[in-house]
Each structure stands twice: as C-alpha cells, then as structure tokens.
Amino acid sequence: MHYSERLLIHIKQAERITQAAKEAAVREAGITAAQQAALAVLSENPGINAAELARKLSVTPQTMNSLLGRLEARGLVARTPHPIHGTLIEIRLTERGEEVFAQADALVAKLDARLAEGLTPDEVAAVRDLLARIVRNAGTPGR
Template sequence: MQDVTEKLGYRLKRAASALRTAMDDALRAHDLTVPQYSTLELLDQQPGLSNAELARGTFVTRQSMNVVLRGLQEHGLVHRPAVSDHGRALPTHLTEEGLRRLALARDAVYAIDDRIAGAVPEERRAALLADLDAMVAELGR
C-alpha cells in the first residue's frame, strides 16, 4: 500500500493549507479574512461584480459570499446598491476605505507569494505554473 503523503493530491492540499494559514496570519493584522481579501482583490480588478461572480472567483458558495459582503459593507469597505438597475444582481464596488485597506493587505499577501515563489528555482517557475494549470484543466475546472 502506497503512503498517502507521497500522493500528488496530498502534497497539493498540504501546500494550499500552508498558504491559507500564512495568509490568515498576515491578514489578521488588517482585520480581514482570506475570502474578504480575495473579494477586495477581485473588485479592484473588476468593479461591479455580482455576488455570484464574486463567489465563483473566491471559491466560496453564494451564501458564504453574502456573509462576506455583509461584513465588508458593515466595515465600509464595499458599496452595493439597495436595488439593481438591471435584473437581480447587485453590482459591488470598493469604497475609498476598501481601496486603502486592500493596498495595505496586498503588501502582506504579496510578500507571502514572493516567499513561496522563492522556494522554486526561477528557471522552473513557468513550468510549475503550466503544470498546475494542466491539473486544473484535467479536472475540468
């Protein structure tokens, strides 16, 4: 019987868990969770995303995204209209405070990304990224 810790999926999950823990620790200083930070990043890149679009982009359910957005609204980091101009989707936008908090948190998260990138020799990084993308494609995501 093969040792499960030698399986690729186990190693990927272990790396993802280590990344999540490091991000949780870094974001705590900015009073943000990983889903909140991810939401702010997406909204900075694509203002006006709906709840469903944000949920897909941050790997949480729509119900969980409702909770995330409510928390961000209560802290004045995002703005959502009370009603939609078109259909049911409520477009979400960052506030000035949301942009400020994102900039501070981004520095901490990008420093973590630099640390993990530094663990892979530069000449192997492009191949690693391609391999990770191929794994996602193989699983149909």
C-alpha cells in the same frame, strides 16, 4: 504507491500551509483571507454583482452574502443599484476598501515572494504551469 507519495497529499499540504500563511499575513490588514480574495476580485471587477463574485471565488451565494455583509458593515464595499438595470446590485470597493485592499495585497505579494525564495524565474513559471495542468486534469470528468 504509498499514501505519503500521492500527489494529492502534497497538494493538500501545500494548500493548507500556504492558506494559513496567507491568513496570518492579511490579519495585519485587519481582514481574513476570504475577505482579501473578495476585495481582490472587486478591485479587478468594479461593479460586479454578488452572484458573479460568488462564482469567481467558488463559494455559495449564501456565503458570499454573509461575507459582503461583513465587508459592507466595515465600510470596505458599497452595494448600489445598477444605473440602467435597477434590480441588479453592483458592488464596488469604497475608498477605505481600496486602502485596506492595497495594504493586504502588499502583504500577500510579500508572502508570494517568500514562497518563491530559492526558485529561479523558470522554476516559478514551471510550478504555475504544473499546477494549472493539475487543475485542468482534476476538472476533466471520467479520467
């Protein structure tokens, strides 16, 4: 098999190009793709802690703390002690964070729709299924 025929090449190219498109899209909302991803997880998991957020985004705790520091400095997230377990710090979107996330999410949804142009709903479902199977296969050690 030629190098250009390898599945890994096509996956990497798709990831690189779609991430660049996402970066450009969310820049309109004044944030980065990494910040948008964090805001998305926070919007679905209010009160999550930094360690769990880092796990969900597959980044190191150090990277997450840096990202959260930038979001907090901009007033997009707030970190507060858990009401019962005071040593745990909960992270939530602020009102401004919700506004910025809503704007960025609309831009990402528009990009998502653009990526699916010319595909039928069944084809979109098939792409999702195929990518999920590839992810599962990649995560299976020793194969």
